[in-house]
Amino acid sequence: MQIVPMRDLKNTVEIERLCDETNEPVFVTKNGYGRLVVMNLECYERTLKQMVEASQVNEGISDYESGRIVKGESAIKKLRKRKE
Secondary structure, eight states, X not given: OEEEEGGGGGOHHHHHHHHHHHOSOEEEEETTEEEEEEOOHXXXXXXXXHHHHHHHHHHHHHHHHTTOOOOXXXXXXXXXXXXX
């Protein structure tokens, strides 16, 4: 994890290099407290994808716990009927 002070944001080339080298977010602090996160596009897209996948898994778990499920055989039969 890379942490840089706010004043280092002036050196955009160095921040970009840090983001690309680590392929992780760079945390920016002001007076010792976290203020911003900077990341390259690849890291952003990967993080966003992981968030969407985690949300879908949580939704599936919630459906299962609430009884909103269909047995595999029933689902396949229903899909085959739609296809006909």
